[in-house]
Amino acid sequence: MRCIFCRIVAGEADGDILFQDEKMTAFRDMRPQAPTHVLIVPNSHVSSLAELLDTDSSLLVRMFSQAHHLAEAMGVADKGYRLIINNGPDAGQVVDHLHLHLLGGKRMPPNRMSLRWKDEMA
Ligand code: DGP
Secondary structure, three states: OOOHHHHHHOOOOOOOEEEEOOOEEEEEOOOOOOOEEEEEEEOOOOOOHHHHHHHHHHHHHHHHHHHHHHHHHOOOOOOOEEEEOOOOHHHOOOOOOOOEEEEEOOOOOOOHHHHHHHHHHO
């Protein structure tokens, strides 16, 4: 059985697809963590960041670039958005097909490391 993201890319499973070209597909996350929550994935099955860097590193730049275009199109670019890749088990990667989360449309807290760094610099 193919992975769920491969099936969404191929149109074999439901996915609210917002963008697709020959290399990548963007669709809404089914469990949104923010008013705008989109996943951008390579069309071919790539499990990890290391695998993408080995096979098609230029696609990574294109995925980030597309994320920005989507953020603009969805009206969240001006106020800011967050891009996240959970890479591997310690990062909480659940779906074993590399994906870039685009989150926006709400004020998100700074991460704790940045807060600690800010305190140390004060
Ligand atoms: P991660 O923890 O980075 O592996 O996040 C996986 C995300 O994928 C999670 O936010 C929920 C989303 N997701 C899982 N299954 C499906 C699905 O079948 N359709 C869609 N649209 N999103 C899914």
